[in-house]
Amino acid sequence: MIESALAEDEGRAPRPADLRRIGIDPDFWYPVAQSRSVPPNKVIAASFAGRRMAVFRSASGAVAALEDRCAHRQVPLSMGVVEGETLRCCYHAWAYRGNGRISQIPYLTRETERPPRGVTAYPTRESGGLVFVFPGDPAKAATTPLPSFPQLRSGTHKVMRFSRTVHCHYSFMHENLLDMNHQFLHRGVLGKIRPDLLGYESGPGFVEARYRFTSDGGRKDRGAGLLSAEGIGGRESPDVLTIRTGYPYQTLELVPDGETETAFSLWVAYVPVDAAQRTCHVQGMLMIRKPRFAAALTLAWPFMRRFTERVFAEDRMAVEAEQRAWDEQGEDRNNEIFPLILELREVLRTSGVPIDPAASPCGGAAGSGTACGTVVPS
Amino acid sequence: MIESALAEDEGRAPRPADLRRIGIDPDFWYPVAQSRSVPPNKVIAASFAGRRMAVFRSASGAVAALEDRCAHRQVPLSMGVVEGETLRCCYHAWAYRGNGRISQIPYLTRETERPPRGVTAYPTRESGGLVFVFPGDPAKAATTPLPSFPQLRSGTHKVMRFSRTVHCHYSFMHENLLDMNHQFLHRGVLGKIRPDLLGYESGPGFVEARYRFTSDGGRKDRGAGLLSAEGIGGRESPDVLTIRTGYPYQTLELVPDGETETAFSLWVAYVPVDAAQRTCHVQGMLMIRKPRFAAALTLAWPFMRRFTERVFAEDRMAVEAEQRAWDEQGEDRNNEIFPLILELREVLRTSGVPIDPAASPCGGAAGSGTACGTVVPS
Amino acid sequence: MIESALAEDEGRAPRPADLRRIGIDPDFWYPVAQSRSVPPNKVIAASFAGRRMAVFRSASGAVAALEDRCAHRQVPLSMGVVEGETLRCCYHAWAYRGNGRISQIPYLTRETERPPRGVTAYPTRESGGLVFVFPGDPAKAATTPLPSFPQLRSGTHKVMRFSRTVHCHYSFMHENLLDMNHQFLHRGVLGKIRPDLLGYESGPGFVEARYRFTSDGGRKDRGAGLLSAEGIGGRESPDVLTIRTGYPYQTLELVPDGETETAFSLWVAYVPVDAAQRTCHVQGMLMIRKPRFAAALTLAWPFMRRFTERVFAEDRMAVEAEQRAWDEQGEDRNNEIFPLILELREVLRTSGVPIDPAASPCGGAAGSGTACGTVVPS
Known part of the structure; x- marks a missing residue:
């Protein structure tokens, strides 16, 4: 049907990679929220290329961006509440610091299993009224220019x-x-x-x-x-x-x-x-x-x-x-x-x-088996 | 669960092809619109078995059916505008004749690359207040009877x-x-x-x-x-x-x-x-x-x-x-x-x-990688 | 991204089966409806793990649960009507008894093909105002305790x-x-x-x-x-x-x-x-x-x-x-x-x-080729 339209391409070889399958380079600062949408003591959900983030501002005004999944049962931390300098999961009340480390599990005793250390925290900065995160290699964050206005x-x-x-x-x-x-x-x-x-x-x-x-x-x-x-x-x-x-x-x-x-x-x-x-x-x-x-x-x-x-x-x-x-x-x-x-x-x-070819276009995250794209053996 | 219901089938062999996987023969005239829904200077979107079409009537009253994708960036031509005897894409204003050939690209210069010739045009006729297209082999259109009323x-x-x-x-x-x-x-x-x-x-x-x-x-x-x-x-x-x-x-x-x-x-x-x-x-x-x-x-x-x-x-x-x-x-x-x-x-x-087994039941067109049916390696 | 969170797991081996891929044991009594929602002469649709059921109460008050697909053309029997002790499909009026056997096909003659015997019927009981079905091996139904209140x-x-x-x-x-x-x-x-x-x-x-x-x-x-x-x-x-x-x-x-x-x-x-x-x-x-x-x-x-x-x-x-x-x-x-x-x-x-790995998370039933999960060869 579109043979005529494609005929012009035949001379060129080899064909370059499909531009729409090229992911953006994560080693840059990306704005994931406006500063005014995260006042003190508030948490919101954000996302970068399928990585869900909980962006919160503590009582003292510091902004942090954590992986948006409680280390316990993967419930979004963006459904949680800010308490002082920590973010507490809404479900079993595990609390996290801005660096992603767990600061408290209310029912931790000698009988409970050893808990995980925490979740990923992304370098975060503010400029021009925007909250920027650095989703790539954290070691590069300090030397990568933040847009200024x-x-x-x-x-x-x-x-x-x-x-x-x-x-x-x-x-x-x-x-x-x-x-x-x-x-x-x-x-x-x-x-x-x-x-x-x-x-x-x-x-x-x-x-x-x-x-x-x-x-x-x-x-x-x-x-x-x-x-x-x-x-x-x-x-x-x-x-x-x-x-x-x-x-x-x-x-x-x-x-x-x-x-x-x-x-x-x-x-x-x-x-x-x-x-x-x-x-x-x-x-x-x-x-x-x-x-x-x-x-x-x-x-x-x-x-x-x-x-x-x-x-x-x-x-x-x-x-x-x-x-x-x-x-x-x-x-x-x-x-x-x-x-x-x-x-x-x-x-x-x-x-x-x-881009990871397994990335689902439906959900917000990478990974197979999402609700909208099923794989069944042919 | 339905073994009892299927038991009767066992005698018959070999099983015929699944009727719901049989596509309709494209070598016939199919009505894709009512004539009154395409007045002069109007374009509408139509479809035949996943082939999107832009059906338009020119100022002079001629009806044409083009592949509904601009040869440039695949934007639907049915989002465009009729100008005299041509259909112009809404985005970068490429213009097409009723036979699918490009009649004008406003910014074409010596520096630009050679453009494609155009898009597929389907044989089109009207009968009984319906617009019929012939989606199959165009050579057979003239000898295939058009329904008459x-x-x-x-x-x-x-x-x-x-x-x-x-x-x-x-x-x-x-x-x-x-x-x-x-x-x-x-x-x-x-x-x-x-x-x-x-x-x-x-x-x-x-x-x-x-x-x-x-x-x-x-x-x-x-x-x-x-x-x-x-x-x-x-x-x-x-x-x-x-x-x-x-x-x-x-x-x-x-x-x-x-x-x-x-x-x-x-x-x-x-x-x-x-x-x-x-x-x-x-x-x-x-x-x-x-x-x-x-x-x-x-x-x-x-x-x-x-x-x-x-x-x-x-x-x-x-x-x-x-x-x-x-x-x-x-x-x-x-x-x-x-x-x-x-x-x-x-x-x-x-x-x-x-029917092409890769045909997606969700979108209107053939082709893999549609938004609703993802393939991830198992 | 969640490496730190998973680090704790490394010591354990072999990993147990994913709990969310474990299906419930069908060899128990499961409530699929409230008794009051199935008065005499009414049929409703119910489901157990993708098995659709038509639950109906006959004129005499007996409750039955049939596979929710007419043996003829697979139209849901729950769209049908109760007539006395039978359930009649809405489309071509085939009638079924509570045990799933076909009791009548109005247009059956010597020329028609031999019809199937019927559809699956599930053991059904009532307790505490709930309709329970036994979706597993029917032979175990009688010896499996029904919850009592x-x-x-x-x-x-x-x-x-x-x-x-x-x-x-x-x-x-x-x-x-x-x-x-x-x-x-x-x-x-x-x-x-x-x-x-x-x-x-x-x-x-x-x-x-x-x-x-x-x-x-x-x-x-x-x-x-x-x-x-x-x-x-x-x-x-x-x-x-x-x-x-x-x-x-x-x-x-x-x-x-x-x-x-x-x-x-x-x-x-x-x-x-x-x-x-x-x-x-x-x-x-x-x-x-x-x-x-x-x-x-x-x-x-x-x-x-x-x-x-x-x-x-x-x-x-x-x-x-x-x-x-x-x-x-x-x-x-x-x-x-x-x-x-x-x-x-x-x-x-x-x-x-x-759980059958081919089970679709979208529809109500097992089976490939559902409308929401397409398979295209990679």
């Missing part, structure tokens, strides 16, 4: 946060943002826009592209104008957008025509949720430079929020359709023709790690 | 249309209609009816049976009476029903007692939706001869619609229970005793083609 | 019944009730309670433990007080609880401090529903001794019902979390330290039978 501390920018689950492999998200030829998808919100790729460069772990956007007319959402330079800076387009995948994060910066400073910038991370990495959680920050009249930005805020929500909803529709097609076809049958995106794919492929 | 053009009949998804293999539907001993299922609607098989004949690709229906009394839905001769023709039962599986379609005709012309006839096709063919879409037309006083038919119409809906709902309950039993048992354990139905099974078995 | 006949007790589906292996339920160290889970309902294990004994097919409960203060649900001795008997705690797994059932008795007679007792059975036994149906009876002023019990009843509902909801949350963890991990990774529970596990392990 100097604009937020200087008070020159206002931040709009996003936290969304999208049912697709993280690579679809990178491709979506970097390939600005998809503006047709947003024609109802942005009007007719002609994106021109001015150039791009790439290297180990990064691809960066610059586009010029020219309006071709058509209906345009009010928030779109506000987000572009004309609303905030009071100037006319065309603007220059710089989009960069700096593995594993992605950024976008808009410099209005004739200016040198960015009007707004976006920082975003796509954190795989399940072991098969077919779902990701998007943690994004849109940082907008405050204009001379700061009140204007406050007034424009709801429109800008609405605009970004609409654009995001359209992107989600497209990338989730791509993931469903991959699920059904069982492999990547894309015929990508845009050199920039072919370059990005190579960066994502070489920066990642193989 | 002369009654509809003559103005002598009024048509009631059905379009329903039923979660079962198409063979259960054929067996349901042809085995009139299941009238017990409809006792609440039809009252007590005694069906007598007058005779049947069969040959390559067909089985045809004639029944006489005698009312045994009991509660009867008003619509039932209206549909039988007494309501429309003003006469008393018993009526003679002729039911025919003329592969792959099925028809039913009622000739009131003492008449020679049919009072009403049913034409129905069961189009497999998913690759495993455990779901089918029913496209049916009930054609009713207009009585001397045509207004009577108009008045009776809502009752007849309600009656047929109730009968259909009961049949669906039964055939979906049969499919669930097959799904749980993993094979056909029926103990059929009715010679007519044994004959029908043979016709369906020899007329069909094997 | 003399308190109910003497009129000295009032009974509160429970009938709930819980999504976990039955062994989690036994462990839950027998390990009273889980009172932390009920702190919101029961307040702070300190359970002290006074002792336990075990033998072939049983474990029995005695606990003393001392209140440590804290918020306490009013129903809790009513259920304890102080509400009913007018006395102070501590009370002594005796909990016993007498395979395959479980009981709990409370003897108020200083008394010799039980204030209340609980009898409960956990009946596996699906073939993989990852879901069980709980049939429980809480029998409460009527106090000197019987009206007090009537007044207290709604509070006691509410209290037990809350406790049950909390237990269900915990055991279902355990099952989900097992599903994801694909094996039992518990680190049990409580000798009593280790003893219980051994009793459940040695009393049970292996």
Whole structure:
């Protein structure tokens, strides 16, 4: 049925690994929650590529991320309660310190068996209002840079946060943002826009592209104008957008025509949720430079929020359709023709790690025998 | 547990292929939509045995059915928009002609890679208010008869249309209609009816049976009476029903007692939706001869619609229970005793083609690795 | 990730069979319905470990349990109708006696094939308001004791019944009730309670433990007080609880401090529903001794019902979390330290039978090819 479409591929050999089977490299800092969602004495559930985590903040304010399974009977610790500096399992009340060690088992006596030492604790840090964990080799945590957000501390920018689950492999998200030829998808919100790729460069772990956007007319959402330079800076387009995948994060910066400073910038991370990495959680920050009249930005805020929500909803529709097609076809049958995106794919492929083929796309964790994917001998 | 029930089978050997693993022959015309649901400039999604299709009608009124995956990134073309005579993908705006060839890629330059030629297009025709596609060998399309409905053009009949998804293999539907001993299922609607098989004949690709229906009394839905001769023709039962599986379609005709012309006839096709063919879409037309006083038919119409809906709902309950039993048992354990139905099974078995054993019963398409059926090494 | 937690296990070898892969022994009487839910002339669907059953009571009051598949086309007999002493399939009206034999096929003639004899019938008895079936070897039914409830006949007790589906292996339920160290889970309902294990004994097919409960203060649900001795008997705690797994059932008795007679007792059975036994149906009876002023019990009843509902909801949350963890991990990774529970596990392990590894956790029946677990060749 798709023979004609695949015919073009025959010349190339050997075929590269399927990008959607490449797992994200765990040796980076990944945001698994917003800081404000974990106030003192609270515990929440989080996840990185099928590894469930209980993220809690103790009474003193310290944040910790533990493996989300009590060492006793595997009940999620995120169902437990914070008591001072410890996290207590809801079932038989075993208590854990932030380093994962068991601090108390209420009914421990001479007759009971020797208990396990504890559970895995992940290195945890906070930056820019996000809780980052380091799921990889803990020895590398200290030397791996934590993303920093100097604009937020200087008070020159206002931040709009996003936290969304999208049912697709993280690579679809990178491709979506970097390939600005998809503006047709947003024609109802942005009007007719002609994106021109001015150039791009790439290297180990990064691809960066610059586009010029020219309006071709058509209906345009009010928030779109506000987000572009004309609303905030009071100037006319065309603007220059710089989009960069700096593995594993992605950024976008808009410099209005004739200016040198960015009007707004976006920082975003796509954190795989399940072991098969077919779902990701998007943690994004849109940082907008405050204009001379700061009140204007406050007034424009709801429109800008609405605009970004609409654009995001359209992107989600497209990338989730791509993931469903991959699920059904069982492999990547894309015929990508845009050199920039072919370059990005190579960066994502070489920066990642193989996904465990036994990973279940259904549950949040690796392992066979899950409730939704049964194996019966044929 | 069911040993006793299976004991009778032991004498027969070798066992015939499981009828529920026989796919429908794609070398026929299948209705995948009603014409009125695809007005000009509209595209809808359809499916034949796991092959997703984007069915669209261009501005000039031509209907086409394309493989429902953009050759670029596999996003469904049914999410796109019709522009003149082309269908444009919603994501990066690639445009396709009705023959599946790509007519435009907005950002194609010297730097981009050579694009694929297009996607599969299926032969498409319209008849009786239905859009038919030919999913098999295109070379056979021209010589394969398209169902025709002369009654509809003559103005002598009024048509009631059905379009329903039923979660079962198409063979259960054929067996349901042809085995009139299941009238017990409809006792609440039809009252007590005694069906007598007058005779049947069969040959390559067909089985045809004639029944006489005698009312045994009991509660009867008003619509039932209206549909039988007494309501429309003003006469008393018993009526003679002729039911025919003329592969792959099925028809039913009622000739009131003492008449020679049919009072009403049913034409129905069961189009497999998913690759495993455990779901089918029913496209049916009930054609009713207009009585001397045509207004009577108009008045009776809502009752007849309600009656047929109730009968259909009961049949669906039964055939979906049969499919669930097959799904749980993993094979056909029926103990059929009715010679007519044994004959029908043979016709369906020899007329069909094997179903790809890797076909997933969950998604709409063939292929391994779908989201609902995971394979993990045991 | 959980290496540290598993390190303790290394010394033990060989590893015992995974308790959650042990099926319940079918050679016992299991309650599959409450008697009041099957009045005369009614049929309902029930299940034991994937074996679907149609439980019906004939016009004369006799209860029978048949395999829930018509021998003809496998449609559930529980969708049928009771006619006198027979159960008639809803589809083609085949009729069955309580012993599973076919009593009538309306359209049987000389031309039809020889029909099967019938379907499996399970030994069925009633006791304590419950319908019990014997799913194992029928020859053992007569010599296997049926649970009896003399308190109910003497009129000295009032009974509160429970009938709930819980999504976990039955062994989690036994462990839950027998390990009273889980009172932390009920702190919101029961307040702070300190359970002290006074002792336990075990033998072939049983474990029995005695606990003393001392209140440590804290918020306490009013129903809790009513259920304890102080509400009913007018006395102070501590009370002594005796909990016993007498395979395959479980009981709990409370003897108020200083008394010799039980204030209340609980009898409960956990009946596996699906073939993989990852879901069980709980049939429980809480029998409460009527106090000197019987009206007090009537007044207290709604509070006691509410209290037990809350406790049950909390237990269900915990055991279902355990099952989900097992599903994801694909094996039992518990680190049990409580000798009593280790003893219980051994009793459940040695009393049970292996679960068919092909059993699907999704459907209600064994067998490959179910709709939710597809097998595709890797």
